[in-house]
Amino acid sequence: MRCDKKDLLLYAVTDRAWLGDKTLAWQVEESLKGGATMIQLREKHLDEDTFHEEALELQALCRRYGVPFLINDDVELAVAVNADGVHVGQHDMEAGQVREKIGPDKILGVSAQTVEQALKAQAAGADYLGVGAVFPTGTKDDADAVSYDTLRAICETVDIPVVAIGGIGAHNVQALAGSGICGIAVVSAIYGQPDIQQAARTLRAKTEEMISQ
Template sequence: MNCDKKDLLLYAVTDRAWLGDKTLSWQVEESLKGGATMIQLREKHLDHEHFLKEAKEIKELCRKYQVPFLINDDVDLAVEVDADGVHVGQHDMEAGEVRKKIGPNRILGVSAQTVEQALLAQQAGADYLGVGAVFPTGTKDDADAVSIQTLGEICRTVSIPVVAIGGIGQHNVMQLAGSGICGIAVVSAIYAQPDIQNAASTLHALAKEMVER
């Protein structure tokens, strides 16, 4: 499965911090109804059995809405559940090794903070890059800051699509216009909102406008 630029426009990354009395499946479906174009299932503290069960549920939802489904970090689980792809960070399995494990037909996303990291990821077989944190973020304690200038340099240097991540919301998404990215990856801007579907819909429209500027 190739990674289409349009699939990266509004890339929703899950976080169970705001579930309350709702299920993750319900939250994800709300975001899909609102226009999320890609879903990444991110679980840092779930055991394998529950992660697998949840991954199967979310995968079915993504199939229903015809949106790519990716797993964060857990390469073996991504293969086991037959996800559309996997996203790895700089401290996870090396991108070339991931590509060998997942084969040529799954999407491989790699986090990058520098032009050097971006080029290495592209050479290793990454299909797209997640670059950030472009703004201060509360959802990732160890997120290094990446200036919008560096973001632009990365976009100009690589030939694969780039999505920005980190602290992006309705209030600042337009600051990324002209950087060369093809979309935004968000967590709390969708899943921490009282009306997830409406938040996703608004962000989808803003991201589209930002990319086209």
């Protein structure tokens, strides 16, 4: 199994918005210390060389903590640095093509908003689905809303694990109980908090509790 359900419990997606005087590596390590189970490097505006260096640095960090390291969108970079996998959206490279490029042993995550998209991604070789936005979110302006019923329908339809994403935090994660997800993917709920490590720890505990119900 390329992607274990437990790896998807607390899936942290990076964002440079809250760096201040800190480095991204410092932020990511704080989230790992707090219990993040998977890291996705997401960059929209970095030049190629800096992105490559950053990917290598974060990958080394994730290996030290025994946590899978994925890159968002950039399939070529994921292959170049030998990342554990890649995550693509509906407007990025088609999942089947991504699978061909990364090979059979890497993790492939695909964003989905409908049952039809979810089934298509599964058929194309996705290992897990990121479904959302389940709540309103400030970190992704173009995110479409996905209802609780649709989230549950996707979980019931596919055989691969599903993580919810979009506007999730310690205050509302409980509302996802019973949907069938195996974890949550978050950005600001960890990296936008004053104490990243504590935020991750709290969120992980609340997510474990929600999933066990």
